[in-house]
Amino acid sequence: MTHALVSRRSPGLFVAALLAALPASALARTSPSGQVEPEGPTPAPATVTTSAPPTAAPAETAGARCQDAREGPWVRRCRPERNTFELGAFAGVFFTGGGAHELFDPRRQLASLQDGDPDSMFFQPYRAAAPQFGGRVGFYPLAFLGGEVEAAVMPTRIVIDGEPRDRAILFNFRGNLIAQLPFWRVAPFALVGGGGLGTTGALGHDIDQSVHFGGGVKVFLSHRALLRLDVRDVVAARRRVDAGAVSYPELQLGVSALLGRNSPARRPEKDSDGDGFLDRADACPFEPGIAPDGCPERDRDGDGFLDSRDVCPDVPGVAPDGCPERDRDGDGFWDSQDDCPDVPGVAPRGCPIPDSDGDGILDDVDQCVREPETRNGLADDDGCPDDLDPVRPVIGVIRGIYFDLDKDTIKPRSRPVLDRAVRVLREHTSLKIEISGHTDSTGGLAHNRDLSRRRAESVRRYLVDHGVDAARLTTRGAGPDEPLDTNRTAAGRAKNRRIEFMILVQ
Structure with missing residues (x-):
């Protein structure tokens, strides 16, 4: 027992080895942007002409696609790249293992044992959970694989008779080997690593070796930033060495800056249909068109009037404006056949019946349209002057x-x-x-x-x-x-x- 306790006094150092190389076949199928490419010969880029839609352009960096809203779906942009660094900070919750932890000064515990009191209670449990704050640096030589080092502190208190008492600070430093899926900007990952887990404060100073494993997900917010969620289990020695190991679960949420990514670059401006409208501003990029949107002239309602000259482009109509026949004055004569389209009229041309001689009797019933009626009570409705x-x-x-x-x-x-x-x-x-x-x-x-x-x-x-x-x-x-x-x-x-x-x- 004494030997075991003394050996634990020395800080346990754990350095995570990073993978230096991969089989040549794997590298041969990985593009510069970290995408997995299909096997077989690489096809030559197709020639783009203005008479037909362009073929696929040569592959660009993920960073360029991150900035180009027209390039593929949202989830395929800003995804992981090779040869990049991640510099991040995180916060979370660290669960202290209850009364089974082994994070205390072994020399003081040894003194208590020599006094003949194996339960002298120099040892005390920590609070069940503690806040965690830390930072990390990672390097990814491949889009799907990298390594990290990180450190964190977890301020807490010891618990005596159910009440939190003196302060203590738990801390860790460790390395991770991390593998992630590089195909989407939402990238699940798994990690494994090891390092040191220690304490200082109320229970003295102590550092134990630990290993950990877990997983999570990264969300690449932009070309230079990501959001990250980790769920892990840290395993270290249990109180009294022969009792085995104890788990310290932890949950982290962090943000990271991305360094070393290729600079965002847009595709060269193109005019695929050769109509003078660049594709990014052309509503019909593969059909030669005209202003204002670069689309060809159309006749949506099929009435023979092109939309640019059709006042009613969605309703079949007639000359002169492409709109349906109308009867503005409601006299039963279509405007195209109504000589007086704004004044109700009668046959044959839709105009009101005139009163040429102004005697109040319309010409259609006036027997003398050029001579006014004599209002004297004698045949006053025939429209003619009277012989008395x-x-x-x-x-x-x-x-x-x-x-x-x-x-x-x-x-x-x-x-x-x-x-x-x-x-x-x-x-x-x-x-x-x-x-x-x-x-x-x-x-x-x-x-x-x-x-x-x-x-x-x-x-x-x-x-x-x-x-x-x-x-x-x-x-x-x-x-x-x-x-x-x-x-x-x-x-x-x-x-x-x-x-x-x-x-x-x-």
Whole structure:
């Protein structure tokens, strides 16, 4: 037991050997960028012409593809390269092995044993988990294989009677041999290594040899940086040498800078279809085209109008603009056939019907399109000026209608005049007549007005009784208020006693 404890006092040094070379066949199938290439003869680069899509260009560095968003899928860019360095820092959690650790000063423990107390408890457990902080340097001579050295500290406390007490610092330094998949920018890896695991502080100073193994994943964020996750198990001597080994699991998350990678370089600018638009700005890089996007002229809706001249490129249409037939004024005539496309109209050309003579009657029903209608109640809907001669018997003062003295009784000798009025009114059915009665000033005003009204009603009654529609006839009693001559003479008073017909304009 004494020999074993004394031998553990010397620091255990572990140097990880890195692989110096690989079989020639493996190297022959590894490209300069670290990609695994197929076996067999290397094909010569194909000649690129402007008349056909270009063939695959010679392989470039992974770094160049990392910077070129048009080169392959995202997961294939920024992947590992050969002859690169990684300089990183990490943080994590280190699990201290509970009460089975062997990280304490063996000389002080030996003194306790010599005092006859094998459980003197100079030995104390550490807290179950401790934070871990460290750094690493790695070199990768091959894209899939490299070596690393790293060091870390884990500040913690010892636990006495279930309570954390005095401070202690655990530390390690070690080397790793690491293998990774170089095909994607998300690169799983496995590692194995060894080194020293030690303590200083509450339990004295001690360093034990250790070995470790584990794995994780790297994510290459860009040409110069990566994110890394490690899960490991560290194995070292257990308390009391004959008790075997104890595991110290650990979890790390870190970032690393990448050094020595090839400088990013883009492919030479190309114009594969020779249309003057470089491929990176050409929406159709293998079809000669025109502005603005380098694509050829197209007719998306198949109406015969190229999109550059088609106002409605997604809807089949007609001349002149390639849009569907429209009827802007909603009159049932397509605009292409409508002489008045913005004004509702009628056949044959979709224009409104004019009123050439301005008499309010449209030309299609106006019998005299160049002569305005005379608004006098006579055929006012035919659009022509009227000849009043046929209706003279029912216009103005109607002479020849006589009444008994101071009465509304029509004398028989008035019938020829009235019958003539009946004939005219029955012949011209559109006429509407106002029949007004008039008297002289002899007698009282109210009496004369009543008498004139009753006489007008008598004339109306005669006309209706002889076949004239009553709805066409109205009456009015004017009395002496509208004289034609003086009421101072007998001749003047005779003129003032009269019946008048007036055509009512509709």
